[in-house]
Amino acid sequence: MCGIVGYIGKRQAYPVLVKGLHRLEYRGYDSAGVALINGEGQLNVYKSQGKVSDLEDTAQHQDLTGSVGIAHTRWATHGEPNFRNAHPHLSQYGRLAIVHNGIIENYAPLREMLRQNGRTFKSDTDTEVVVQLIEYLQEKQQLSFPQSVRRTLQMLQGSYAIAVLDKNQPDTIVAARKGSPLVVGVGDSELFLGSDASPIVEYTNRIIYLDDEDMVVLHRESDSNANEVGIDLMTLHGEHKQPRIEQVTLDVSQLEKGGYDHFMLKEICEQPQSLRACLLSLRQALFGSDSEPIFSLLQSANRVLITACGTSWHAGIVAKYAFEQMARIPVDVDYASEFRYRNPVINEGDLVIAISQSGETADTLAAIEMAKKQGAKVLSICNVIGSSIPRASDQTIYTMVGPEIGVASTKAFTAQVTVLTTLAILWGKRRGIVSESESADLLKELDSLPGQIAKMLTQKEAIRQMAQTLSFAPSCLYIGRGYNYPVALEGALKLKEISYIHAEGYPASEMKHGPIALISQEMPVVTIATQSPIYDKLVSNIQEIRARQGRVMAVVSEGDTEVVRMADGYVVVPCVSDCLSPILNIVPLQLLSYYVACLKGCNVDQPRNLAKSVTVE
Numbered sequence: 001m002c003g004i005v006g007y008i009g010k011r012q013a014y015p016v017l018v019k020g021l022h023r024l025e026y027r028g029y030d031s032a033g034v035a036l037i038n039g040e041g042q043l044n045v046y047k048s049q050g051k052v053s054d055l056e057d058t059a060q061h062q063d064l065t066g067s068v069g070i071a072h073t074r075w076a077t078h079g080e081p082n083f084r085n086a087h088p089h090l091s092q093y094g095r096l097a098i099v100h101n102g103i104i105e106n107y108a109p110l111r112e113m114l115r116q117n118g119r120t121f122k123s124d125t126d127t128e129v130v131v132q133l134i135e136y137l138q139e140k141q142q143l144s145f146p147q148s149v150r151r152t153l154q155m156l157q158g159s160y161a162i163a164v165l166d167k168n169q170p171d172t173i174v175a176a177r178k179g180s181p182l183v184v185g186v187g188d189s190e191l192f193l194g195s196d197a198s199p200i201v202e203y204t205n206r207i208i209y210l211d212d213e214d215m216v217v218l219h220r221e222s223d224s225n226a227n228e229v230g231i232d233l234m235t236l237h238g239e240h241k242q243p244r245i246e247q248v249t250l251d252v253s254q255l256e257k258g259g260y261d262h263f264m265l266k267e268i269c270e271q272p273q274s275l276r277a278c279l280l281s282l283r284q285a286l287f288g289s290d291s292e293p294i295f296s297l298l299q300s301a302n303r304v305l306i307t308a309c310g311t312s313w314h315a316g317i318v319a320k321y322a323f324e325q326m327a328r329i330p331v332d333v334d335y336a337s338e339f340r341y342r343n344p345v346i347n348e349g350d351l352v353i354a355i356s357q358s359g360e361t362a363d364t365l366a367a368i369e370m371a372k373k374q375g376a377k378v379l380s381i382c383n384v385i386g387s388s389i390p391r392a393s394d395q396t397i398y399t400m401v402g403p404e405i406g407v408a409s410t411k412a413f414t415a416q417v418t419v420l421t422t423l424a425i426l427w428g429k430r431r432g433i434v435s436e437s438e439s440a441d442l443l444k445e446l447d448s449l450p451g452q453i454a455k456m457l458t459q460k461e462a463i464r465q466m467a468q469t470l471s472f473a474p475s476c477l478y479i480g481r482g483y484n485y486p487v488a489l490e491g492a493l494k495l496k497e498i499s500y501i502h503a504e505g506y507p508a509s510e511m512k513h514g515p516i517a518l519i520s521q522e523m524p525v526v527t528i529a530t531q532s533p534i535y536d537k538l539v540s541n542i543q544e545i546r547a548r549q550g551r552v553m554a555v556v557s558e559g560d561t562e563v564v565r566m567a568d569g570y571v572v573v574p575c576v577s578d579c580l581s582p583i584l585n586i587v588p589l590q591l592l593s594y595y596v597a598c599l600k601g602c603n604v605d606q607p608r609n610l611a612k613s614v615t616v617e
């Protein structure tokens, strides 16, 4: 979490840095700060608790000049989210400033050692230890700025992406990464740093994705007329590397709200387009000649282990149902945070499928690294090109839905399920379980889903009305069966994360084993009750709720007559095959949570305590 931006070049750094922080604010918004070296070689640091806009208020009327700088937006780990713990942090004598994303696990003994050597600390963060240690080593061992950073990094345990300024070397930024993302943008006589490419793409599309344990020295000719910049890339052990510049194709307009009130609403509403883009790219990935490495991974698998977090984990459960039904391959689904620590049985013939929108989720990354060490192959389903999870995987299928900025994941989920269901259909066909004609029909139906979602999105009014009821509820239950059980989990997650209403997803039939005791007028039950082979069973479950005076909101298929009679509110979705229904059925639930959050006046795109990219465990 936390976002880092850096700039060195010919223009004023502050506007670049602040705009970049706005782009990265999805990573954390507890505090924000900036450090600039001005023309006189002074190091100025401005920071503020809260959002980047609070930083802008604080910094106005200050000296914001300088064409070298670093900046940070924070999601607190060590130390409260207050001013004192906001980055950048300064070294003891104010020579150095640092911004950091990650967790330094051995910060306590290092802090103690530095204390004993006369350093005093002004924050409660693990980060301050790093900058103090760099300055301490500079002095004690007479090391150069880059040498002292590298020596310090060798002493750290944990994860980091850092950028450091030294006012005695005003034309240099030293940056490094291990376990947290960091990229360098290469412009015309200017260089950028970012936690991802989003703060950089409006200036250059030439990006260097740093590898773990890479350190980079960005420097500028001190003669201001020279306008030259350079990059020295090396490993933490000092081996020099040749930077590999990649061209990224990120459209800046994808990073804007485009007339919508919130990114989340934009991302929900653009699902017809994003799914079309996903299907188009799947055609290349799974139907062209490039698809063989992916299918050979699938075909050599005896078993699939799916690992992911949050919404991506829910997509993983849909995939379990699809793979087992259509490819008859055994599938386990684990939260990455559990998988990595519970000593699971992993064999050489196992295929791990890692699902991640950001490609940076620390637990998912660690889970696949652990599985690889034990001989498994890894296929990742990811949205962000060049992120850490694809780079650690044997093969990747990208969802290609463009940047997802709203903290609540929406279009990523529909695309993940689309990719995984397509895989299940094609794998099932190769294994002779799904016939040619069944596969052709399902693929054709998949192609029709963007249009069906567009149709569904015309029903915003019915959903807004359901939202009125839910907005007064202290707690809600979401139920579904089969393919729509994970949709219930995902619907409940959407509601709780942005509206702060407690919600639980449950398999409908499990109600009788506990949750039915909660049923009352005060706890609405949202049911996903579209056509499926077990529709009648679900109808019985709804009757059981009605019999106990429960209030039912339902997602039903076109033409439904039974559930609509029992429901207090409902929304109609087009009829599709059961295995494809999660892709459609989640959309009204995304909108439902959005409208509830708006009615409650919650900050939809930046819900409290959350961040989009969870790069710490």
Ligand code: M6R
Pocket: 309, 310, 311, 312, 313, 355, 356, 357, 358, 359, 360, 361, 364, 407, 408, 409, 410, 493, 497, 612, 613, 614
């Ligand atoms: O980027 P990832 O898909 O790996 O993120 C995993 C979860 O943090 C994420 O899905 C989270 O649960 C959603 N933002 C919730 O809407």
